[in-house]
Amino acid sequence: MFLGCDIGTGYSKGVLLDQDGRIIASCIFPTKADPRSASKAIIDELTKKAGIREDQIKACGAVGWGRAYVPIEHKELSLINCIARGINFLSPSCRTVIDMGSQHSMVILIDDKGNVIEFRQNDKCAAGCGRFIEVITEALQVPLDKVSETALSAKEKVNITSQCAVFAESEVIAHVNDGKPVEAIVAGIMDSLGRSISSIAKRLLIQEDVFASGGMAKNRALLNVIEEHIEKKVFVPDIDPQFVGAIGAALSVKN
Numbered sequence: 001m002f003l004g005c006d007i008g009t010g011y012s013k014g015v016l017l018d019q020d021g022r023i024i025a026s027c028i029f030p031t032k033a034d035p036r037s038a039s040k041a042i043i044d045e046l047t048k049k050a051g052i053r054e055d056q057i058k059a060c061g062a063v064g065w066g067r068a069y070v071p072i073e074h075k076e077l078s079l080i081n082c083i084a085r086g087i088n089f090l091s092p093s094c095r096t097v098i099d100m101g102s103q104h105s106m107v108i109l110i111d112d113k114g115n116v117i118e119f120r121q122n123d124k125c126a127a128g129c130g131r132f133i134e135v136i137t138e139a140l141q142v143p144l145d146k147v148s149e150t151a152l153s154a155k156e157k158v159n160i161t162s163q164c165a166v167f168a169e170s171e172v173i174a175h176v177n178d179g180k181p182v183e184a185i186v187a188g189i190m191d192s193l194g195r196s197i198s199s200i201a202k203r204l205l206i207q208e209d210v211f212a213s214g215g216m217a218k219n220r221a222l223l224n225v226i227e228e229h230i231e232k233k234v235f236v237p238d239i240d241p242q243f244v245g246a247i248g249a250a251l252s253v254k255n
Contacts, residue, residue, distance in 0.1 A: 001050060003057050004082075004250025005042055005074070006243075007035045007066030010102030010130065011215065014042035015246040016050050016057075017254055021089070025049035026243055035066025043072060061249035065103070077252050079245055080108060080119055086248030087211055088114025090237040095207035098226065098234065099244070100197065100216035102130040107201045120203045122196070130216050132168070136189050139169050140182055150186045151221035157187035168192065187221070194225025201230050210234050217241035 001024065006013040012031045016024045027045040031038045039062075047054055060074035063082045067074075087097045088110060097108045106121040122129060133147060142150055151157075158175050162168040168189070175185050210232050216222055218241060223234045237244065 001052055001057050002250045002254040003043070003046065003060040003072075003074075004246040004248065004253070005039060005060065005062045005064075005067070005070050006079070006082075006245035006249060007031065007039055007062065007064040007069065008101055008103070009065045011242065012038035012042055012064075012066065013243050013246040014046050015243055015250050016046045017247070017250045019254075021251065021254065023239070023247070026240075026246070028240075028242060031066060035069040036071060039066065039070040043070075059253035061253035063245050063249050075253055077249050080106065081116055082245050082248030082252060083213060084108055084110045084116045084248065085114045085251050086244040086246070087213055087237065088112075089247060089251055090239065090244065091209070091211050091235065093209045094211040094235075096201070096204070096210045097244075098197065098201060098210065098212045098217075100130060100212065100214040100222075102134075102215065105129050105197050105200060105214075105216075107197075107204055107206075109204055109207060118204055120200050122200055130214075132193055133189065133216070133219075135166075135169055136172055137186070139172055140176070140185060142182065142186060147186060147190075148219040148221040150183050151190045152187075152224075154181070154183035154187035156181075156184045157191055158184050160188045160192040162192075190219070190221045191225050194222050195229060197222075198226050198229035201226070206230055206232060208232055212236050213241045213244035215242050 062070045063079040108119040109117040
């Protein structure tokens with residue numbers, strides 16, 4: 001068995017592949033600022049699901065913020081390369097992948113073998129990543145799993161001008177005080193974030209097919225905004241898009 005771990009700031013993901021590259025088991029846990037415990041939980045859960053012992057894991061690849069804390073022998077890998085390899089494995093027609101995580105957003109151009117051609121990433125600011133949504137929805141008391149549904153139900157959207165999460169939160173509070181519907185404010189946030197991510201993509205010569213990965217790839221309202229601005233359809237892999245990096249890590253050590 002081959003283990004891939006993606007230990008992010010928000011969530012830690014793990015995947016087990018067999019010798020033929022089939023996904024045998026997968027799991028995800030909140031990292032909670034404790035990557036060592038999250039990594040251990042992944043290993044325990046995956047070995048239990050697969051019915052194997054830890055010493056039956058032939059190799060482990062790790063990516064992400066907490067990759068150094070995986071508590072078994074492992075190889076630390078490039079997240080960008082593993083996202084490219086993972087999306088190529090899942091969706092061979094992909095030539096551009098938009099990866100949207102808790103603390104980053106990046107756009108990667110890849111070839112038909114999953115090699116990275118070029119990439120761009122947001123600067124170190126929450127406005128271009130999932131944390132932006134978390135900050136704002138906490139202020140609005142909207143559950144994260146209801147964000148997309150809430151935005152899609154809006155009959156209008158407010159204009160969020162700030163690209164800074166701190167200042168955007170102040171704007172949101174002002175809109176609430178002005179009596180704007182929560183749905184309109186959430187739709188405005190999706191529009192702001194989608195424009196920010198699209199601006200990263202436009203720094204590259206976007207090639208089709210375009211796929212999204214990471215936790216925010218499950219947000220249909222956000223994908224709609226990105227599609228509008230880059231003028232291309234954005235697809236999502238058939239499996240949970242949060243596992244793309246972990247799959248790429250497992251494939252890297254398998255090969």
